[in-house]
Amino acid sequence: MLSAKVSSSLNKQIELEASSSQYYLSMASWAETQGLNGVSTFLYEHADEERMHMLKLIKFVNERGGHGIVPALKQPPVTFKSVKAVFEEILKHEIKVTNEINNLVEICLKEKDYTTHNFLQWYVSEQIEEEALARQIVDKLKLIGDDKSGLYFFDRDLESLAAKTKAGIDKGKNDR
Numbered sequence: 001m002l003s004a005k006v007s008s009s010l011n012k013q014i015e016l017e018a019s020s021s022q023y024y025l026s027m028a029s030w031a032e033t034q035g036l037n038g039v040s041t042f043l044y045e046h047a048d049e050e051r052m053h054m055l056k057l058i059k060f061v062n063e064r065g066g067h068g069i070v071p072a073l074k075q076p077p078v079t080f081k082s083v084k085a086v087f088e089e090i091l092k093h094e095i096k097v098t099n100e101i102n103n104l105v106e107i108c109l110k111e112k113d114y115t116t117h118n119f120l121q122w123y124v125s126e127q128i129e130e131e132a133l134a135r136q137i138v139d140k141l142k143l144i145g146d147d148k149s150g151l152y153f154f155d156r157d158l159e160s161l162a163a164k165t166k167a168g169i170d171k172g173k174n175d176r
């Protein structure tokens with residue numbers, strides 16, 4: 001059984017994963033309107049991945065006798081300055097998510113909830129990957145700068161990265 005403290009903290013994380021999904025979905029839609037098909041495919045997949053993170057938490061909370069709450073969400077930004085700005089935002093956002101996961105891990109230790117602590121290790125590893133990927137993309141975009149043909153090839157590269165993300169989502173769904 002989850003303690004009230006762990007339960008409410010997990011529900012806060014459910015909200016953060018849900019809002020991450022909305023945020024990336026909005027970025028995907030914007031990228032699609034800019035003709036950036038690779039970028040938008042990648043971001044649509046990323047939005048799905050965050051939804052999977054949310055769902056995993058909801059199911060875990062319910063399994064442990066709590067109630068996973070589906071949250072109300074704020075409207076995310078709908079337009080973005082550039083592709084680079086989008087990925088800089090993603091990196092910033094993922095760092096925030098990592099910090100929240102780390103706080104959750106700490107709460108579990110304080111509450112002596114080793115089952116939830118164990119469950120959260122999946123998120124700890126996932127965050128390492130997500131941050132590394134966002135950082136790698138931001139670095140690439142810095143190299144590209146204002147080079148239009150560079151952006152064209154970058155867009156194509158993201159299409160194949162999106163396929164990898166999709167495989168990660170399927171794996172994540174089956175991990176438990």
Ligand code: FEO
Binds near residue numbers: 020049
């Ligand atoms: Fe679910 Fe990107 O954190």
